[in-house]
Amino acid sequence: HLRLEEAERAVARAEAASRAKSEFLSRMSHELRTPLNAMIGFAQLLALDKEAPLAPRQHDWAQQIQRAGWHLLELINETLDLARIEAGTLRLTRTAVDLAALAGSCRELLAAAAAQRGLQFVEELAADLPPALADETRLRQVLTNLLSNAVKYNREGGSVTLRAHADADGSRLRLEVADSGIGMTETQLAGLFQPYNRLGREAGGVEGIGIGLVISRHLTELMGGELTVRSRAGAGTTFTLTLPTAGPGSAADAPDPTPTAGPGARYRQRRVLYVEDNETNAEIMRGLLLQRPQIRLEVATLGLDALQAARRQRPDLILLDMQLPDISGLELLRHFKNDDDVAGIPVIVVSADATAARMQQALTLGALHYVTKPLELNRFLMVIDEVLEGLETQWTS
Structure with a gap:
């Protein structure tokens, strides 16, 4: 009996250590994604800037920075995947x-x-x-x-x-x-x-x-x-x-069409509220939305200020970070969706937290999309265009 109990305790300790390692790597993933978003984001903005275009050699350098950043992200994701597999916390949907x-x-x-x-x-x-x-x-x-x-x-x-x-x-x-x-x-x-x-x-x-x-x-x-x-x-x-092979009862859902948007997205003047306390991330968003002059961007650094701003301004779209100084992004999302004045405003979560559990929580609470940092700016702009063009269709119908 003593040997069995000791073996069970050893297994429990090993499982606890594996979970702790997985949680540590998840936190490290989040902390590394924030500076990566700055590095990759500004490199993309340099390459996209049409008002002050880079010389060909400088454009190549900006592309090299992007490639290095995306490769580093791939290494981070691989390490996190291995930790989840070892801890038995990786979930698949077949x-x-x-x-x-x-x-x-x-x-x-x-x-x-x-x-x-x-x-x-x-x-x-x-x-x-x-x-x-x-x-x-x-x-x-x-x-x-x-x-x-x-x-x-x-x-x-x-x-x-x-x-x-x-x-x-x-x-x-x-x-x-x-x-x-x-x-x-x-x-x-x-x-x-x-x-x-x-x-x-x-x-x-x-x-x-x-x-x-x-x-x-x-x-x-x-x-x-x-x-x-x-x-x-x-x-x-x-x-x-x-x-x-898949049986006849397991047919896959048709894939969502990839959003496409030309340089002049088809929608009128729109107001977007970005809830983000990191000034670097906010500056990247400002730089990206220079490509959409019909969008007026407001930035709120505190969750409770964002709630008041949403009630007062009634933005057409809310972009929401998950890590805020005063309240969590999930709590703020819950406030948005329980408030009659702003519940109908679409919310896109933009977060460095790439854990499946957090994504599912946000989507369950009513987020329209969950996008992880670092952002692929052109693709993210397509997501914004898709949402705002959808509002335009509702407005004209």
Whole structure:
């Protein structure tokens, strides 16, 4: 009995330590996203500024800053994902996923990097490919990681081949990503799925911290699938991703159309209230909305001041940060939605808190969208345009 109790206490301590690590990394993720938003945001504003356009060389420098910032964000997200997986707190939602469409979007994402190295993309997808039963966001993450590795560890002028077919009985899908690169030795293969193991390639100039494949295997297993690899030194590498197919009752919802907006969005004068106590973030928003002269932006740094401003000004849209000096963003959102004068005003949360639980809380309380920092400014502007153009339709109908 004593041994059993001690074993149970040891398990409890290990689980508590894992949860504490996950919570710490979540907080660190939030703290790192705020300065990243400034770095990436101002670099984007420099590149977008039409009144004082950069010289071509300066424009390239601004793009380099952006790329470095987005890469750092990717590393932060990978570390956070691994902590969530180890703590057992990562939640997935499986639906029917169109593999051909997903593969196409992943390929487009890496097209520029492949072209830079003279690589040829080859697709061999079965014509009657059934949908996969998977979490679409996480499957995209896995496939992007596999394709990215196939590009990074390939030889100049080589090829990346993507194959997909269903098993004979139609119950499983097999997706292969093959490259013509340097391959791996048996020793390297043995350490491939160990966290932070770069397989001796640390000095090779390829970015990464050695956890992408570890996360990909865990995510695949959480989706009821399997990720395997075969490779030979000098003869390339092939990863095989096996997933269950979706049954007739698990059809995926149609994807939301991507919002599009031209340089002159079609809506009249609008007032936007931005609730944000960080002056740097507020300045980025001011700079972005210079592209929309019909928008008048007001900034409130305190939650209670924002509530009074919303009642007084009746803005057309509220942008809400989650971390405020006086009250939490969730509490303020609750006030907005319980106040008859402002309950109908759409609210977009703009936050450095990227945890799924916080997103779900905000959406449940009535937020229209939840956008995480750092902001991809053009895409965020499309979201604003979509909301305000929707109000214009209501106003004219």
